[in-house]
Amino acid sequence: MSQTNLGTYAQNTWCPGCGNFAILNAIKMVLGELNAEGVPLENIVLVSGIGCHAKIVDYLNVNSFYSIHGRAVPAAEGIKLANPDVKVIGFAGDGDAYGEGIEHLVFAAKRNIDITMIIHNNRVYGLTTGQYTPTSPLSFRGRSTPQGTVEGPINPLEIMLASGATYLARGTSHGIELLKKIFKEAILHKGFSLVDVLQVCVTYFNMYEYYDKRVYELKDHDSRDYYQALNKIREWDYDKDAPIALGTFYEKETPTFEDRFFLKKRQGTIDKDLKIKELLKNQFR
């Protein structure tokens, strides 16, 4: 596997100015760093859902599972459980992970399974040409809601915190240094980690200016403190005007699903035929 060039021959089809470029560049740098620090690239599997975000796996010359809309999380979980030594990084959109497949996020967080989910949260459906998503603000005018939505957004980080996620962070597509930092932290974190990236869709919901005016990086924040994390997560509800905190909200060390699941010792070679015959003789007569 080439360790210097992580790109592929796939033609990039994101719009000029798309926030996804920042995520792609940040993750490339992080994968390069991790590799330099001793994580073999072949031990990394990328998973994506469906949407503009998902093209990222075509652009990275790394093992990947390009799955279906809303279902990146369970595919990532299966991959992780098949080989806990593998680092699994999932990419999903906000329509994808917070809409169609939100139950999988809740359960992955509940299990504290050691995978990383990076959410390309542009708060609009791009690939289906501009409809509201679970994180679009109230009154959002999209092609399915020309008069404006009559439902407000969810706060995904609050849901994730309540579900048991053990690493939560937020970044924006104007801020690649921070993205690099939190991506790496999330990947190295042992347990379920999620990074919500306020990734701007220049075509359908250009929020660059809005975010630039409101974002700030968390300082003097104790990310080990659940209630501080909760307060900071609630500061901006993805709807009303408020300062928007970036950085690591929460981190906690606690046993992962696979720590507990694989507790039982693996047996050596098993003579299956013999075992089946024994069971048939002893338990089924």
Place this chain on the structure above:
Amino acid sequence: MDEFSILIGGKAGFGIDKAGMVIGRLLNQLGYRIYIYRDYPSLIRGGHTFSIIRASKSRIAVHQEKVDLILALNQETLDLHKSRLKKNCFFIFDSEQVKVGAEYTCGLGLALGKFLKEETAPEIMRNTCIIGALAKAIGLSFDVLEDVLKKEFTKDIDLNIKVAQRGFKESKELIKIEPFKQESLPLLTGNQAIAFGLIKGGLDVYVSYPMTPTSPILHFLAEIADDFSLDVIHPESEISVILMALGFSYMGKKVAVGTSGGGFCLMTEGLSLAGMAELPIVIILGQRPGPSTGLPTYSAQTELHFALHAGQGEFVRFIVAPGDTEEAYFWSAQAMNMSWKYQIPSIILSDKNMGEGVFNFDINSIPEVHEETPSLWDRKSPYKRYLITKNGVSSLASVPDKEAIIKVNSYEHDEYGITTEDSKLTILMQDKRMSKEKYLEEELEKFETVKVYGDRDASVSLLCWGSNKGVCVELAERLGIKVIQPLVLWPFPTRQFQRALSGVKKLVCVESNATGQLTRLMKILGFNVDEQILKYDGRPFSFDELEAGTRGILK
């Protein structure tokens, strides 16, 4: 007696199912072949539950309407089933619970509640007490029962034996059942046979969300997971089940999932993903009556066309419908092999009668079956996950591999697995995937995919699939007609089927559905079905019922 049947009934929560198993094992010990039909409602307590335990000197897989003996733990059992009795007096009942009408001056009434109180045993042990009484009634010595109880009960074993002894003591001989000199065979459910077959085929991981009638596979595999080093996982939904399973499959783990129609609905997008991404997976689809929730704890054969067509787009699949425990074992193992050899989804069509019915199992009668090694990358040229080959199968590499980048994709993709919308490539890749069907079909020719029973030269033949095999075979032997049972339903074994049809002038299709799904498939394939016998009340055909139906047609 060459054969006899016992019915035990009561309310859900009385331990009827357990009692049925104990009686089955008891008679199995005597050298008889056993079939148990289990009828229970979709609730935890209350409602009428019964089991019919049929014992015969030869193999059987169907119950009969009439029974020789009824064990009634409540009034309902006697009221609902007394018309089944071959002879009026042969029933044992709890005299504290059951009022016997004037027409019954006989029967053996036992004050089970009183006995239990005296033995300081809980009320739930009425089932064990009445089994004790049964053992005496059929002329057994107590130690035969004691052996069975010791195997069947893991807790309170001494008390159970004591309670059974009391029932035995209070009882009297009604019919003498002589032991039959024949080695006993293991007695298991179709679900258990499927589970063993999956293991034989190399199962590493089983993922499932509970749903009748396949949850017992989940329970059984979870119970024996350590013995076979299996990972057994129960995630949040069937959608998660199949996606998780495909994650495992991508990593080279041999994986199966189990569900029923409703769960399979949720799995269809994952099934289609397996088709496009060429990820091997085995799906056990236990059928039950629908539409929707339908009759959750009863049986049907309603998902044949659903299985044939589920999932968007066109892709190759393997569908098999075993009709007994040996076929369930063999074909579950083969389904694993076919999935991995051709990197396709396999569907094992079962149903409640097949899955939860209790049958004998003769592992020595099953043709050799081995876990086969899938086509693996030879490392000679750069790895391409979707390399175009003659038979459509691209060799597998597995993560982590220093020299291989393994990309799977739900989009149309090129040989490396990178998304494409190119028109030529689209055709090439679709042809690559579809070309596997021809090779799969050829491979299946090696196996007996269409079975024939009864009088092979008869001009009248029953046509059946799945769990109706047992009743059709026994009936055909009685009536001197033929039975044709296609085991593989897709790719349909046309050549073997044509051979099986030779000499048949009248083909009667027997199915547990309202629309004749196999008949419809026959029509699509250009075969003619003359008559149909359909049943769709959720219950299995009894022998008598199918006999009457068939005789009606033959007249």
